[in-house]
Amino acid sequence: MAFAAETNPVDALKAVFRRHASGVAIITLNAENGDPVGFTATSMTSLGATPPLASFNVASGASTWAHLCKAKYVAIHTLTESNIPLAQKLAADHTKRFSDSDWMRGPHNLPIFEGVSSVLICRIREIHSVESNAVIIVEVIEGLVGTEANPLIYHQRSYKTTADIV
């Protein structure tokens, strides 16, 4: 077996996730006072089609966590290879994430960023806290469908896109 054993669990997690690629999404919602909040997520995934469900993970230390716990709706944006600046902005200083005019109000008054490949409008259904993180389960209400461009991928701490296997 051509494997090296990594007996430290934290180091094992890091080594394995360096080898795993993820699609990049951004999640937006409204704070109780109506202000837009949001963050970049690499954990968004489908949880079945009947009914249509999705899930994503968030750290309970994240700036958006307290707002998620009180929100009813979220907008999940799928990103393209052209959206690196947006992915970086929604992962940086949380006070500046909505300071540009690249978003507007959509269904349920949710903040919707332009130029992404699609948006899922979802109702928050369950929140499962586990240690200092949580799994958020949402039910899809409707969608906003944009262009079918090359998707944005996060791998080895870099933004990439997909390619055919040669």
Next chain:
Amino acid sequence: MAFAAETNPVDALKAVFRRHASGVAIITLNAENGDPVGFTATSMTSLGATPPLASFNVASGASTWAHLCKAKYVAIHTLTESNIPLAQKLAADHTKRFSDSDWMRGPHNLPIFEGVSSVLICRIREIHSVESNAVIIVEVIEGLVGTEANPLIYHQRSYKTTADIV
């Protein structure tokens, strides 16, 4: 806004996930009688590093579901662009997934496939059933670290790999 509204929630989910890319993993474990079982998953993601946790989703109609509910440990394999046959085999006829000699017994007697980029050995910690699907939360015990090859991606119903954005 250059979006088309998709008011049918199931069609919205499908349209959005066609635009989202996922890394590909395979999950293996032992049935109560010791037989190896497993499946291909595009939902594997990290759930924090302290303690090191991961999550993945599974349909309760899947052949492995009943075994997951009784198992204590799972092995999560990250795949490379060379692992398409393995990804396809673990998504096809469940009676033939372990009929080749491309796997061996690893920690906790878990079935481990060769030629993957890494394996996380995990203890199942929580199972949250939601409708006809479930979120499985696992804690990392240790890792088996292999080569750092191009990862396997699933996008638009095809297997792909990553590329730099030009």
